[in-house]
Amino acid sequence: AAPLQVRLVVPMTVVFGPGSVPRDLSRPLPFRDMQEMEISVNLRTSVTSRYEMRYRSTTAQEEAALSAATAREADAALHPLQDTTMGSLTMYVVPETSSLLPQGINVYVGKQRSALVRAVGSLAALQARLREVTQLMSFTAGSIAAALSDRVPSAQLGPDARRNLKSSLGYEITFSLLNPDPKSHTVDWDIEGAVNRYVKPVLDKLSLVANFSVDSQILYYAVLGVTPRYDKESSSFLLSAHSLPHVINPVEARLGSSAASLYPVLNFLLYVPERSHSPLYIQDKDGAPVSTNAFHSPRWGGIMVYNVEAPASPQASLPLHVDVDMARVMEVFLAQLRLLFGLSREGVPPEFLLESPGNEGLADWELDHLLWAHTVENIATVSTTLTSLAQLLDKIGNIVIKDDVASEVYRAVASVQSAVTKLSLGHLHAAFQASKEAVTSSERAFFDPSLLHLLYFPDDQKFAIYIPLFLPMAVPILLSLAKIVRETRLHRKEPTKMD
């Protein structure tokens, strides 16, 4: 891959509340400091992250806000006092004995771009804690490596790295209800209400990252590709974890490709098993039933199995009417959506308390997290695309580059340069916009149909055409060569005879 050097700058403010300033502070407040971190991806790709920290003490207003009863109230009161540009972070250090944070909790991460951190004795310990919080709220070496997964040797990547969706200008989300047995079940789902209630707020927030379109469909007689195993003990059917990869393929054929757009599709399937196969449970690798009865497929979407309670009396008339509990279903689908965007809140240390983002489903700092990763990924994609275009031109010299293709390439280069500069200045949003433009231009240049014209006239065909010329012409040359060889041999023999 092409060499790539990116510097990510995170502007952050550390505010010390009264009685929380570490004893071994070397300089008087306020002062500026800087921390650099190298994220190693591969030999030719280097990502440096730099935290530009500004240490200061609280203002009177902030002091008043920090004296609130709970962390949530304090966070809400502090919000109007902060720098709210994207990518910037504000940390409030509260005294070790503060009652704002509950017992055993050392860090509280709010809904926006700020956190409350409990003071520790020394500056070094505090900085270590701060680093942990900033990485959670901006990016970690892991999230950057996942964004650059094309360049990382596959052995180094964790299983989670390949789960995240590739950065794209838009996504299509399709909810499908699979009813393989419409004779026994009439399934109704209020998908319209559920989308408006649960999905829309999240997508409104995510609209900064990409365009989203949502639709839904009901597919009848769509069956999974695997026949579940009957378990006598629980009198239920089981799908084991190792058979799950085979489940999707036959369903996929029915889902209907998104013919009208080029964006990647996220599929969320709700499967109501046939009467003869219900109840159906998914087992994990250890054989225990999965509590959500759902699983996801990396970069594709998720499937949830929704069991219908058996009727009280066996002679109840068919079909059974089923109303899907959309809150339960959407909970799972939204969790899967977060997973696919790499926004899972797993792996957070227990001493951290994360404020739930509420109806929006996404905190501001999580959005930043996504933007950091996508910007880096976009820059890497553009560099790869332009490099392969250049390599193609090196290889096949007679491809004609039209003016409009050339101007797209120039535009892509300019945009990607501006994205890199803006990242190193800490302007996350501007950098992301520039990287998006760069992707659009570079793809347009790379996939321009005019580049294809000459690709299919290989050189060996020219040889085939000229063989009738070359072959008869080669005959006298070869014959005379043979003659020369013969004569030189004779010459060599003759002198020995003369001697």
Place this chain on the structure above:
Amino acid sequence: GRMAAAVLLLLQLLLAAGPAPGRADAGQERRDALREELLLSPLPTGDVAATFQFRTRWDADLQRGAVSHYRLFPKALGRLVAALGVRELHLALTQGFWRTRYWGQPPLQAPAGAELWVWFQPTVTDVDKAWKELSNILSGIFCASLNFIDSTNTVIPTASFKPLGLANGTDHHLLRYAVLPREVVCTENLTPWKKLLPCGSKAGLAVLLKAERLFHSSYHSQAVHIRPICRDASCLAMSWELRQTLTVVFDFFSSGQGKKDWSLFKMFSRTLTDTCPLASQSKVYVDISPKNKEKELLEVSPPPTSVHEAVVQGEKKTYAVYDLLSPSLFNTSRSLNVQLKWKRPQDSSEMPIPTLHAQRYVAGYGLQTGQICTLIYNTHPYRAFPVILLETVPWYLRLYVHTLTIITKGKENKPSYIHYQPAQDRRRPHLLEMLIQLPANSVTKITIQFERALLKWTEYPPDPNHGFYVGSSVLSALVPSVTAMKDTDVEQSPLFTSLFPSSDGSSYFVRLYTEPLLVNLPTPDFSMPYNVICLTCTVVAVCYGSFYNLLTRTFHVEEPSRGGLAKRLANIIRKFRGVPPL
């Protein structure tokens, strides 16, 4: 493990979000409905035509609303209609040719190959771009070569194709029409078509759609029609209708040992076992109309649920109806295998001739000029009626419009309306639309001469000696009916009568397609360039070889040792003669 943690977290935030979703529409009636229907009609020649129709009606506005939720209506088509501003879409893929003269008027006819005509919404600004995009997407959905539709085979008819559904205005600039006569229809086109059905091919009438039988037939035509319709009689709101139709003609007379008896199993090698649970109506109609006012010659078994009488295409018809949704039908036997037997052999000499039928052929000889002849027959004993003829001719046949002659009963017949758009080389085809009055009991002959153009060598298709297709011409007419028809409610009447709107009781709408033409164009010898290369190269190589030899060889005089054969012979003769040898 980690999934549960994430879900737990979301559970918290969702519980905070508000009360559980309301069940506002639980008791609401369905906004979409599916009707399916199979019409079996014995044809005069002994063949049997089977026409499937699946109609999905959706009481929703596809044009508005960013989020759309599909149930019975297929998402792929719905998105297409919404995204490209389609008002009406008619796509037909056909293999074979419906022989109107022998088989009678078809319920739905389509030209051989692929036919696509689309009305766009008035809001669409760039119709050509939308048309191009639409044909590309459709070619992906139906695995057909519709992506070959471009400006050279697209026309804008002014009179022949009116919207079949609701339409405010009929500005024909929103219409596009194209035919690809070369298109071959096969299983790969049927599979995606079946996938659009809500029940797939798993239940209901669609179980009969077995590809190996359907393509073992003399005629196969599958179509998709999307159009907006009135939601109710007051027509204040709009609904969308998707009709998927499939017509097959099975040739039993020649393949079935001269017997005309047939059954569902013989035709499709399947029988009907259950209904599609999503269909609100599922019926099989069998045409048992008595021919020639005689007593009923045929017998159907099992006994039909009911008998339906209607006037279809000007004729009084009787249909045996099997309602698959009626509980009595599957009570007696587990499956339904409709059988038809002729009581006594029927003399096939007197075949009814349809009121309107047509024929087209290419006349002339040589590879320079030719003539397209179209014969239109009106066999109505006393009524004359007008017909609109639409001809689309590719640009490489250069029509001479001044040679256009229309002759009926030996006299010239002047068309009351002519719309002619000349072709432009490599840009657009010829379009000729005429309104011609057909006198009663007459044959009208329309001829026009053309010159064959020379193509560039890259423009020839593979196998150019096969010839070039010219699409079918289209005849649209309101044919006077022999029997008066009653106005019926469209929602109640069978599907096969309700695609074309009927104007009044005295006439019915017919659209006919003539045969596609196969025209030979002057075709160059494609091996010629290679031959020339070979020949010139050989000449060059021989010249080069002798020059090379001349330049590189050294020449020296060689003493003759004994001389050649001629010399020896001469010396022998000289010896005899006593002359000194040479």
